[in-house]
Amino acid sequence: MPNDKPRILVVDDERFIREVLADFLVMEGYFVRTADDGEAAISELSLNAFDVVLTDLKMPKVGGLELLEHLKHEHPQTLTIMMTGFGTVETAIDAMKSGAYDYVLKPFKTAEILQVVDRAISKRRLEAENLRLREAVSLYKVSEAISASLSMDEVVQTICASTISDAHADVVTTWLDDGEGGFAERGFATAQDGPALGSYLRIDAVSGRLAQERDIVVRDDAARELFDATPRPVHATAVVPLRVRDGLIGWVCAVSTTEGKVFDEGQRKLLTIVASRAAAAIDNARLYDNLQATFRQTIQSLARTIDKMDRYTAGHSERVARYAERLARSLGMDEGQVEVVRQAALMHDIGKVGCVMNLNKPGKLTHDEYQIFKRHPVYGKDILDPIQFLQPVIPGVHLHHERWDGKGYPLGLEGDSIPLIARIISVADTYDAMTSNRAYRRALPHEVTVDELARCKRSQFDPDVVGVFESEIDGWLEQWRDQGIDVPE
Ligand SMILES: [Fe+2]
Missing domain, CATH: 3.30.450.40 (GAF domain)
Known part of the structure; x- marks a missing residue:
C-alpha cells in the first residue's frame, strides 16, 4: 500500500536528477512522484498530499521559491527541501528564512539526501503525533464540558x-x-x-x-x-x-x-x-428545554386546577410560589433548589382534590370538615408519589403544615427536623392566606400580617425564615408593584 509510505514529491527540471532521486527514494521505501517544474508540482499537489517536497531552486516558469510560497499557503504541513547549486547558497538560506525546512547542495551524495529527507519525515511524524495528542486533549476537554x-x-x-x-x-x-x-x-x-x-x-x-x-x-x-x-x-x-x-x-x-x-x-x-x-x-439541550417547558406548564396547570376548586383561593398557589421562590434565594439556596421550592409551592395544596367537601362554604369549617381538610398534605404526597421527577418537591407538599414547635400536622415534626423547603412554604402560604379574602373573613393588611408572622416565630414558624421574610418583603412588593402585579396593601 503506497499510502502507508512517506510521500515525497521530487521537483527538478533536469530529468536525470529527477529519475535518479526517484529510483533511489523508492528503493528506500518512499512513495515518490516527480514533476519537471513548479507548475507541474502545483498540479500534482492538487491531486495528492505529500509529506516532503524536494525541489530544485532554479527552474523555468515557476521556480522553487514560488513553489515554496504556494506550499506555505495551500499545504502548510508539507515540508520543503531546496536543492541548489553552489552559486545560489544565499538564496537557499533566504528560502529557509521564509519557511523551507532545509537545503542540500548540488552535486550531492545520495546518503546526504537520505539523511535530510529522513529527518524531515521524522519531524512530520512528530508533528502529526503532537497534533493527534493535542486533538485528543482538546476533544476530551470539550466533550467533557459539553456533555456535562x-x-x-x-x-x-x-x-x-x-x-x-x-x-x-x-x-x-x-x-x-x-x-x-x-x-x-x-x-x-x-x-x-x-x-x-x-x-x-x-x-x-x-x-x-x-x-x-x-x-x-x-x-x-x-x-x-x-x-x-x-x-x-x-x-x-x-x-x-x-x-x-x-x-x-x-x-x-x-x-x-x-x-x-x-x-x-x-x-x-x-x-x-x-x-x-x-x-x-x-439538540439534547433543546429537547431538554422543551421537556422543562412542558414540565413547567404541567405544574402550572396543576396549580390552577387546585385554585379553581375554591373561588377564594384564585391565584393563591402562584402567589405562594412567588414568595417561596424569593425566600429560598434570600436564604442562600442555589438556583436548582430555588426551582424545586417554587414547584413545591405551586403544588403545595394539590391534595385538596382528595378532600371531598365544600371548600366554598361560608364560615369556618366544622370539626369533622377540618379533620378531612387536614388530610390534604398526605393526599398531596400520595398524588405525587408515582411521578419520579417530582420526588424532590414532595417534602414541601407533604410537610407544609408542620409547625416549628412540633404542634403541626401530619407528622408533628419539630424545628430543624422539618425540611427547609416545608418551613419556607409554611411562611409563604400563611402570609398569602392572611392577606387574601377568605370565605369567613376579609383580607388582613400587610403590616398586621407581618407582625403576626413575627409574633409566631418559634411557635409556628422557623425564626430564620420569618426574619428574612420581614426584612425583604417590602422590597419584593415594591418590585412587583412596579411590574404591574397585584400585591397586598
Ligand atoms: Fe395547605
Missing part, C-alpha cells in the same frame, strides 16, 4: 472558547437556527479585542454554501463573499456546519484577522469534530 451541560448557552460558550484556543482563531461567532426559518448569532468570542464580526456575516451566503459543502474555508479576498465590509480585514475564515439528522441547525465561524494565517488541516478537522459533538449536545 444541558444548557444551550454553556454549550455554545464552550465551542466558542475551544475554537479560539485550539484553532487559534481571533474571532469566533456561533449561529443557530431561530426556529422561524432563519439563523441568529448565539455566541461570540474573541482572542483579544477582536472585532464583533457577527453582524457583518452574510447569512444567506453561508447557509447556502453549507447546504452544498462539507465546510467553507476561504482566505483573504475570498472572504468578501461571506462578509460585508468589515472594520478590520479578514485573512482566513473557516465555517463548519452544526448538523442534526441531516438538517443544518447552525454553524461555527472561525475568523483570523492575522495576516498570513491559515486554518490548517488539523485545525479544520478539530473544528469539524467539535462541531459534530456540539450539534448533538445542542
Whole structure:
C-alpha cells in the first residue's frame, strides 16, 4: 500500500536528477512522484498530499521559491527541501528564512539526501503525533464540558472558547437556527479585542454554501463573499456546519484577522469534530428545554386546577410560589433548589382534590370538615408519589403544615427536623392566606400580617425564615408593584 509510505514529491527540471532521486527514494521505501517544474508540482499537489517536497531552486516558469510560497499557503504541513547549486547558497538560506525546512547542495551524495529527507519525515511524524495528542486533549476537554451541560448557552460558550484556543482563531461567532426559518448569532468570542464580526456575516451566503459543502474555508479576498465590509480585514475564515439528522441547525465561524494565517488541516478537522459533538449536545439541550417547558406548564396547570376548586383561593398557589421562590434565594439556596421550592409551592395544596367537601362554604369549617381538610398534605404526597421527577418537591407538599414547635400536622415534626423547603412554604402560604379574602373573613393588611408572622416565630414558624421574610418583603412588593402585579396593601 503506497499510502502507508512517506510521500515525497521530487521537483527538478533536469530529468536525470529527477529519475535518479526517484529510483533511489523508492528503493528506500518512499512513495515518490516527480514533476519537471513548479507548475507541474502545483498540479500534482492538487491531486495528492505529500509529506516532503524536494525541489530544485532554479527552474523555468515557476521556480522553487514560488513553489515554496504556494506550499506555505495551500499545504502548510508539507515540508520543503531546496536543492541548489553552489552559486545560489544565499538564496537557499533566504528560502529557509521564509519557511523551507532545509537545503542540500548540488552535486550531492545520495546518503546526504537520505539523511535530510529522513529527518524531515521524522519531524512530520512528530508533528502529526503532537497534533493527534493535542486533538485528543482538546476533544476530551470539550466533550467533557459539553456533555456535562444541558444548557444551550454553556454549550455554545464552550465551542466558542475551544475554537479560539485550539484553532487559534481571533474571532469566533456561533449561529443557530431561530426556529422561524432563519439563523441568529448565539455566541461570540474573541482572542483579544477582536472585532464583533457577527453582524457583518452574510447569512444567506453561508447557509447556502453549507447546504452544498462539507465546510467553507476561504482566505483573504475570498472572504468578501461571506462578509460585508468589515472594520478590520479578514485573512482566513473557516465555517463548519452544526448538523442534526441531516438538517443544518447552525454553524461555527472561525475568523483570523492575522495576516498570513491559515486554518490548517488539523485545525479544520478539530473544528469539524467539535462541531459534530456540539450539534448533538445542542439538540439534547433543546429537547431538554422543551421537556422543562412542558414540565413547567404541567405544574402550572396543576396549580390552577387546585385554585379553581375554591373561588377564594384564585391565584393563591402562584402567589405562594412567588414568595417561596424569593425566600429560598434570600436564604442562600442555589438556583436548582430555588426551582424545586417554587414547584413545591405551586403544588403545595394539590391534595385538596382528595378532600371531598365544600371548600366554598361560608364560615369556618366544622370539626369533622377540618379533620378531612387536614388530610390534604398526605393526599398531596400520595398524588405525587408515582411521578419520579417530582420526588424532590414532595417534602414541601407533604410537610407544609408542620409547625416549628412540633404542634403541626401530619407528622408533628419539630424545628430543624422539618425540611427547609416545608418551613419556607409554611411562611409563604400563611402570609398569602392572611392577606387574601377568605370565605369567613376579609383580607388582613400587610403590616398586621407581618407582625403576626413575627409574633409566631418559634411557635409556628422557623425564626430564620420569618426574619428574612420581614426584612425583604417590602422590597419584593415594591418590585412587583412596579411590574404591574397585584400585591397586598
Ligand atoms: Fe395547605
